[in-house]
Amino acid sequence: MDEGVADKMGVHTHGGTGPSVGGGYRMRTMLLILAAVLVSMSSGCDRMSRTEVKQAAMLTGGGDARLGRTEIRKYGCNTCHEISGVPGARGLIGPRLDGVGQRYYIAGELPNTPANLMLWIQHPRQVELHTAMPEMGVTEQDSRDIAAYLYTLR
Numbered sequence: 001m002d003e004g005v006a007d008k009m010g011v012h013t014h015g016g017t018g019p020s021v022g023g024g025y026r027m028r029t030m031l032l033i034l035a036a037v038l039v040s041m042s043s044g045c046d047r048m049s050r051t052e053v054k055q056a057a058m059l060t061g062g063g064d065a066r067l068g069r070t071e072i073r074k075y076g077c078n079t080c081h082e083i084s085g086v087p088g089a090r091g092l093i094g095p096r097l098d099g100v101g102q103r104y105y106i107a108g109e110l111p112n113t114p115a116n117l118m119l120w121i122q123h124p125r126q127v128e129l130h131t132a133m134p135e136m137g138v139t140e141q142d143s144r145d146i147a148a149y150l151y152t153l154r
Contacts, residue, residue: 052065052152053065053066053148053152055151056147056148056149056151056152057148059114059147059148059151060114060118060144060145060147060148060151061114061144062141062144063141063144063145063146063147063148063149064144064145064148065145065148065149065151065152066149067142067145067149068142068144068145068146068147068148068149068150069085069086069149071138071142071145071146071149072086072089072146072149073086073087073088073089074142075136075137075138075142075146076136077089077097077136077146078090078091079091079093080092080093080094080132080133081093081094081095081096081097082096082097082098083096083097083098083150083153084097084098084153085149085153093132094132094133097150097153098153098154099153099154100112100117100150100151100153101150101151101152101153101154102154106120106127107120107124107127107128107131108128109127109128110127114147114151117147117150117151118140118143118144118147119143120133121138121143121146121147122138122139122140122143123135
């Protein structure tokens with residue numbers, strides 16, 4: 001291995017007897033792994049542009065998408081649904097919630113409007129009596145925030 005390349009990679013050749021991994025290489029590897037983990041855990045909200053946040057707020061009458069991400073966990077939505085940007089949201093009971101804003105219907109029957117999404121979030125049994133989705137006591141403002149977050153997902 002070329003010594004210049006070896007030095008840049010943190011590999012030590014020890015006088016040409018073959019490469020061995022040095023402490024610097026291990027440290028760089030650990031830092032790269034840590035960075036990859038942090039990137040994979042970063043929220044969709046962190047990647048939202050200000051324009052997306054403002055559009056979601058306008059759609060929902062003042063919903064805060066950044067708060068919505070937190071409120072999803074507060075109400076346990078992450079237990080049943082897979083939701084991008086929400087740590088631990090790997091549920092298999094309800095549908096995956098990415099792309100909610102691009103769907104034509106909510107719960108298979110309501111036209112997808114912000115008001116209908118907020119109604120569904122707050123009172124799913126008013127929409128579909130026999131739904132598996134429970135009433136979680138979501139407040140009106142929290143439903144706005146959650147809807148705003150969901151509308152930012154692609």
